Amino acid sequence: MSEIVSGLLALAGALLMLIAAIGLLRMPDFYTRMQAAAKAGTLGILLIVAATGITLGSVSALLHALLASLFFLLTTPVAAHLLGRAAYLSGIRPWVLHDDLAGRYHPSTHELSGEPSAAPPEPDVSQ
DSSP states (O other): HHHHHHHHHHHHHHHHHHHHHHHHHHSSSSHHHHHHHHHHHHHHHHHHHHHHHHOOSSSHHHHHHHHHHHHHHHHHHHHHHHHHHHHHHHTOOOOOSSTTTTBOOTTTTTOOOOOOOOOOOOOEEEO
């Protein structure tokens, strides 16, 4: 029975990895490609690692599979966030109608502000 469960998990993981690869080819910009690779790729890896742990069957193998899964769950979102931020700061803009981050990063410190930087106010000439 464990061979069937393991095979189904490995097949589902491989299909998700295929979906991630297709997403890398089909998505229009860097950010959507990154999202496809991070989401579907991580879930695919988790399923394949789970299948490996079940196939090996020992407590040690299951513990290693759990630790590997935890590593992927902790590092992939952080890496995707840092790649997205680095891409945005280097000038790669997303394909969107309205860029919510435009004007919110300070050019020298790269700190994010709450309000977009606007043009200086017009002088009051009514006095």
